[in-house]
Amino acid sequence: MREEDxxxxxxxxxxxxxxxxxxxACAVPxxxxxxxxxxGLLPAPGEPSSAWRFGSRDLARVRQIVRIERDFDAVPELAxxxxxxxxxxxxxxxxxxxxxxx
Amino acid sequence: MxxxxxxxxxxxxxxxxxxxxxxxxxxxxxxxxxxxxxEPGAEARMKEVNEAYAVLSDPEKxxxxxxxxxxxxxxxxxxxxxxxxxxxEFSGPGFGAEAADFSDFFAELFGRMGGRPRExxxxxxxxxxxxxxxxxxxxxxxxxxGTTRQISLRVPRMDASGRAVLDTRTLDVRIPKGVREGQLIxxxxxGSPGLGGGPPGDLLLEVHFSPHPRYQANGRDLLVxxxxxxxxxxxxxxxxxxxxxxxxxxxxxPAGAQSGRQLVVHGKGIPxxxxxxxxxxxxxxxxxxxxxxxxxxYETMARELKFDPRAASGS
Numbered sequence: 023m024r025e026e027d028x029x030x031x032x033x034x035x036x037x038x039x040x041x042x043x044x045x046x047a048c049a050v051p052x053x054x055x056x057x058x059x060x061x062g063l064l065p066a067p068g069e070p071s072s073a074w075r076f077g078s079r080d081l082a083r084v085r086q087i088v089r090i091e092r093d094f095d096a097v098p099e100l101a102x103x104x105x106x107x108x109x110x111x112x113x114x115x116x117x118x119x120x121x122x123x124x
Numbered sequence: 125m126x127x128x129x130x131x132x133x134x135x136x137x138x139x140x141x142x143x144x145x146x147x148x149x150x151x152x153x154x155x156x157x158x159x160x161x162x163e164p165g166a167e168a169r170m171k172e173v174n175e176a177y178a179v180l181s182d183p184e185k186x187x188x189x190x191x192x193x194x195x196x197x198x199x200x201x202x203x204x205x206x207x208x209x210x211x212x213e214f215s216g217p218g219f220g221a222e223a224a225d226f227s228d229f230f231a232e233l234f235g236r237m238g239g240r241p242r243e244x245x246x247x248x249x250x251x252x253x254x255x256x257x258x259x260x261x262x263x264x265x266x267x268x269x270g271t272t273r274q275i276s277l278r279v280p281r282m283d284a285s286g287r288a289v290l291d292t293r294t295l296d297v298r299i300p301k302g303v304r305e306g307q308l309i310x311x312x313x314x315g316s317p318g319l320g321g322g323p324p325g326d327l328l329l330e331v332h333f334s335p336h337p338r339y340q341a342n343g344r345d346l347l348v349x350x351x352x353x354x355x356x357x358x359x360x361x362x363x364x365x366x367x368x369x370x371x372x373x374x375x376x377x378p379a380g381a382q383s384g385r386q387l388v389v390h391g392k393g394i395p396x397x398x399x400x401x402x403x404x405x406x407x408x409x410x411x412x413x414x415x416x417x418x419x420x421x422y423e424t425m426a427r428e429l430k431f432d433p434r435a436a437s438g439s
Contacts (some may be wrong), residue, residue: 028272028296028297028298029295029297031297031309031311032310033300033303033307046254046325049254081308092269093149094153094154095146111159119340120342
């Protein structure tokens with residue numbers, strides 16, 4: 023493997039994705055995200071929307087909500103509720119793992 | 125290439141209505157949901173179900189698939205006749221990033237969708253390629269020192285005739301040190317190619333750590349179980365703790381540390397800006413009373429310490 027063939031990955035820190043980058047990464051229009059932020063279904067990153075920044079966890083949440091809405095024709099509130107439950111499940115699983123109980 | 129029976133994948137009859145297909149898909153999407161399912165191979169099954177649904181839920185793709193698939197059995201060797209799709213006008217959203225998860229069979233059948241410029245149109249609009257997502261599994265040691273990982277991906281590409289084909293690409297990716305569980309790594313320009321001269325999308329890698337017998341991570345904090353002898357805990361001691369980079373960190377255990385006590389060494393977790401903490405959980409391990417001498421020592425303690433571990437609980 024030649025040194026120049028190696029791609030250098032950039033670590034995305036928390037609160038680093040703009041609204042446009044987040045929407046693009048989730049293949050949804052920016053208005054889709056704005057609507058759900060205004061409804062309180064996604065974390066409200068302050069105002070104006072041009073200054074919004076999202077992190078890795080937000081991206082995972084948005085992708086999950088997109089899938090649930092699409093696969094089950096779910097209303098956004100229900101999809102967000104399911105995403106909340108999955109986040110809770112992830113946290114509990116991580117705690118079990120840390121306690122050596124999984 | 126093997127013929128895929130999408131009707132069988134979804135468990136529906138060939139004359140199923142759109143509603144039947146949607147119902148069958150939802151039932152399977154729930155059964156094989158990657159975050160929940162305990163079924164073996166759930167993720168692979170979900171990809172097959174998604175692929176079958178992408179075809180059967182789209183009237184144009186379904187009609188083309190039905191016309192082509194007549195007489196084929198699942199698993200039978202399959203080769204579509206040249207220009208078989210000439211009579212079909214696909215107007216769907218094209219060959220998106222999701223299709224990268226689909227089979228070669230799907231790519232062969234529907235590769236032309238969205239890729240062929242429409243006659244009489246105004247030419248294709250410039251559009252940025254879609255972002256792709258992949259997971260990368262690292263060891264905690266890799267977060268400490270950074271690493272290089274080989275990642276294989278399937279990426280749609282337009283061939284000379286304007287047909288989308290799925291390429292398997294292998295990338296060598298350098299992962300910087302200080303990476304956390306769940307964090308994203310962006311590889312600019314490594315997603316789907318753009319259309320009409322637009323820029324390519326990015327590849328976003330989501331980091332996961334494989335389970336480690338000694339270490340756990342919580343963000344950049346490193347959690348370590350610290351086994352100690354009863355006298356080390358009772359009298360206090362300095363204990364060398366091996367870190368994932370192979371070095372030893374000397375940690376002072378205060379006298380009287382009980383099992384379960386947590387000790388935090390700031391800034392000694394996973395490196396970064398700021399670095400995480402090292403969180404040690406003391407675990408007192410009893411030496412076995414398996415020799416006459418060991419038994420005698422325990423008996424001496426019992427006699428002379430007058431210690432009742434249940435005194436505080438009143439039991």
